[in-house]
Amino acid sequence: MNPIELSQTEFEKHFGYKAAQTVFAPGRVNIIGEHTDYNDGFVMPCAINYGMAVSFTKRDDSIFRIYAIDINETDAFDIKKELLKSEDKWKNYVRGVVNFIKARCPEFIQGADIAMTSDVPMSSGLSSSAALEISIGKTCQVLGDLPLSLADIALIGQEAENKFVGANVGNMDQLTSALGQKDHLVMIDCRSLEITPTPVPQGYSIAIINSNVKHDLVTGEYNSRRQECENAAEFFGVKALRDVSVEQFEQRAEELKQQSELAYKRAKHVVTENARVLEAVKALKANDMEKLGVLMAQSHNSMRDDFEITIPEIDYLVELAQVAVGKKGGARMTGGGFGGCIVSLVPNDKVEALRQLVADNYEKQTGIKETFYVCTASDGVHLV
Ligand code: GAF
Numbered sequence: 001m002n003p004i005e006l007s008q009t010e011f012e013k014h015f016g017y018k019a020a021q022t023v024f025a026p027g028r029v030n031i032i033g034e035h036t037d038y039n040d041g042f043v044m045p046c047a048i049n050y051g052m053a054v055s056f057t058k059r060d061d062s063i064f065r066i067y068a069i070d071i072n073e074t075d076a077f078d079i080k081k082e083l084l085k086s087e088d089k090w091k092n093y094v095r096g097v098v099n100f101i102k103a104r105c106p107e108f109i110q111g112a113d114i115a116m117t118s119d120v121p122m123s124s125g126l127s128s129s130a131a132l133e134i135s136i137g138k139t140c141q142v143l144g145d146l147p148l149s150l151a152d153i154a155l156i157g158q159e160a161e162n163k164f165v166g167a168n169v170g171n172m173d174q175l176t177s178a179l180g181q182k183d184h185l186v187m188i189d190c191r192s193l194e195i196t197p198t199p200v201p202q203g204y205s206i207a208i209i210n211s212n213v214k215h216d217l218v219t220g221e222y223n224s225r226r227q228e229c230e231n232a233a234e235f236f237g238v239k240a241l242r243d244v245s246v247e248q249f250e251q252r253a254e255e256l257k258q259q260s261e262l263a264y265k266r267a268k269h270v271v272t273e274n275a276r277v278l279e280a281v282k283a284l285k286a287n288d289m290e291k292l293g294v295l296m297a298q299s300h301n302s303m304r305d306d307f308e309i310t311i312p313e314i315d316y317l318v319e320l321a322q323v324a325v326g327k328k329g330g331a332r333m334t335g336g337g338f339g340g341c342i343v344s345l346v347p348n349d350k351v352e353a354l355r356q357l358v359a360d361n362y363e364k365q366t367g368i369k370e371t372f373y374v375c376t377a378s379d380g381v382h383l384v
Pocket of ligand 1: 035037335
């Protein structure tokens with residue numbers, strides 16, 4: 001059963017009556033532009049056809065009753081009262097979003113019964129968290145008929161994750177879950193929030209391979225990378241590394257390296273990655289899939305050698321995918337890092353060869369079984 005049907009069926013079983021409405025918010029996969037969002041830079045993800053479905057009905061009071069179907073847990077709170085952080089992490093995503101919606105729209109006092117379920121694998125770099133935040137944000141917007149744009153909902157989701165959950169993430173995942181476009185990759189300028197949609201290249205599929213090695217963004221590594229980028233921006237005297245061109249970086253690279261090898265490596269990744277995203281837009285426009293493949297490979301190597309966020313299992317998957325895909329198309333790690341997934345833009349007629357090559361080798365080499373998905377670029381959050 002797909003998540004939309006499941007949320008509706010389970011809503012009825014749990015609350016004893018039918019849900020009035022359902023919202024679906026997608027996860028995302030990032031094609032290129034990693035760890036650039038919180039540096040005010042460029043990213044090029046797409047929303048995917050996996051996500052969080054939330055079925056809901058208005059209540060006559062201001063109580064939220066939430067049923068998390070996948071873990072069979074519930075939460076309940078009165079949105080007129082102060083929302084407190086919970087010991088249970090999942091509850092903080094929901095409470096955090098409601099909290100910051102209330103801060104923005106104090107008139108919001110509409111309670112609801114809610115049942116939710118997701119088919120985005122958790123902690124795998126496909127933004128299960130953003131799908132949850134954006135689905136709850138949209139649900140609140142519909143419930144209260146609130147004057148919030150999709151970008152507003154995205155930024156509220158990010159604020160909830162930063163301040164309620166405690167993960168200092170950027171805005172890419174929430175913006176993509178809110179504003180993704182069917183059949184398109186969306187290049188986002190994470191400073192101006194301008195979006196440039198680019199069609200998924202004709203004849204190509206988006207394959208995602210989950211290494212099934214779990215990461216956890218909150219555990220230090222992500223936040224420390226962010227801090228190291230801020231240190232590097234300070235060295236250059238700019239607001240964010242977005243403001244440093246490749247040429248400017250090269251001019252002062254030695255000096256930075258002397259001061260801090262770590263800041264040098266982190267900045268090198270971010271500055272060159274931003275440039276690669278802009279190059280990728282050009283390559284896609286020119287239908288130059290060979291160039292795109294080179295950019296994806298460079299992006300992966302930069303994450304491995306300079307940003308140091310890949311792990312051997314992920315590097316191995318990328319090597320296998322690069323062999324199967326050949327020169328036209330590419331593969332790289334996607335998402336926050338330290339496990340999770342790789343993404344590949346692969347010619348349609350090579351998808352099966354890719355699946356087979358990975359099935360024949362990955363488990364043998366690592367002792368872990370991968371999961372293989374072919375996904376489609378999808379619309380952002382919507383009522384279904
Ligand atoms: C995670 C974060 F949530 C994003 O904001 C982004 O920084 C990404 O890692 C790395 O590109 O998904």
